[in-house]
Amino acid sequence: MDLLQLRYFQAVARYEHMSRAAEELRVAQPSLSRTIARLEADLGTTLFDRRGRRIRLNEYGAMFLRHVDRALSELDDGRRALLDARDTGLGRVGVASETLLTITHLLGSFRAAYPRADVRLHQSTAEEMDRQLRAGEVDFCVASQPLTGANLDSVELAREEVLLAVPRGHWLDGRESVTIPEIAHEPFVTTRPGHWQRALLDRMFASEGLTPLLSCEGDEPGASQDMISAGLGIGLIPAISRRVGTESHVPVAWVHMVAPDCHRVLTLVWNRDTYLSDAALKFREFTTSRPFMTHRLPDPRRGRAPRRPS
Incomplete structure (x- = not known):
């Protein structure tokens, strides 16, 4: 053997x-x-x-x-x-995330603070993250869904509201909020099963005894906003994308969802039983020692959602 x-x-x-x-x-x-x-x-x-x-x-x-x-x-x-002991740098840190937009600014700031660190980035589903942590292919996962593998430790980084994005001129354009039953027959732009947006969409509709109508399923969450703006459907988008989209003038309208738990929780996850390089230790300290996001979750009970016009 x-x-x-x-x-x-x-x-x-x-x-x-x-x-x-x-x-x-x-x-x-x-x-x-x-x-x-x-x-x-x-x-x-x-x-x-x-x-x-x-x-x-x-x-x-x-x-x-x-x-x-x-x-x-x-x-x-x-x-x-x-390799780390022999290297004059800090060593390597591998990070996986479901969407790269989520950690772009974080990694940029970390590289600026620690230029000798060798950073490797992976885009992975929650299932892939669990395997990558077990296999030692990555040191950390910035996860939008719970990872339940053995020997995993985690710390919550941020909570942010998830909004409904609709094309300009849509009947929801200008609305403050909307309920799940009101959009039961609207086509959705979303991700394939395994991504957090799809899990959230399916879970919210199931709580109302409904199944979402899908117009597009993809593997690139960052493309959803562009497809929505093109009129291919509506979709669930995290609050961070509203800020980025506004800065890049992506033409969509934003509506609050009157639904429980319509938010995303970001956690930093690692395997407590694997070796962490100096770069990985610095990355964990850097990530957990400062606010990850500034978006606040509004009370979903505020106001009553107006009815859809007949």
């Missing part, structure tokens, strides 16, 4: 698919299959259930994977510690 076998096993266990694992590892699939077979022979037990071309991690494989993840994580931490 060697490190290469363990790396290969970890990738196959993650995807439960030989072709995808081989593509990530950049090896031929037959070679990968032979390596996994040799590992199973060394261990004296099968790690996957095979049915035709489909493979599934069995109970022995799941048990072994937990130990492999810990062992490889320790080795990766040791390698990073050596």
Whole structure:
């Protein structure tokens, strides 16, 4: 049993698919299959259930994977510690966020304060973030949804209202607020499942026993405001985008949602059991020692929403 076998096993266990694992590892699939077979022979037990071309991690494989993840994580931490000790800089810090707009100014300020830090940025879904933290691919996630993996610590950075953006000239243009039932038949521009905007939209509609009508699903949340301004639908946009959109003259109108919990909570999340470089420690201190945003949440109960004209 060697490190290469363990790396290969970890990738196959993650995807439960030989072709995808081989593509990530950049090896031929037959070679990968032979390596996994040799590992199973060394261990004296099968790690996957095979049915035709489909493979599934069995109970022995799941048990072994937990130990492999810990062992490889320790080795990766040791390698990073050596590189940081040898480096004259502060080392590397990896950060993942669902939307890059959220942390653009934060990272810019951090780089200005610590120019010797090597900052690596990733755009990831909540599911990807959980995997990246476990695998040690990133040090921190700026998450808009709860991450519930084991050994994770977090601190709340900010809460901000989420507004409804509508095209100029829309019947809601000029309205102060609106309820979910009033917009039940309006087409929505939103993200695919896995992003926080989609989770919030589905949750708010479900609380009213409704399902949102979708006109566009995408993987780039930052493009939603432009699509809304083009008349492709309406959508939920965080308050920070209202400020940025106003500065860039994106033509949309903003409406408050009369709905409970129509806000976004941003948290900084990290794995307490992984090594953090000096750059990562500085980043955590920098991020948590100052206000992340200044947007306040208004009382959603204020005022009564006027009815939609018939």
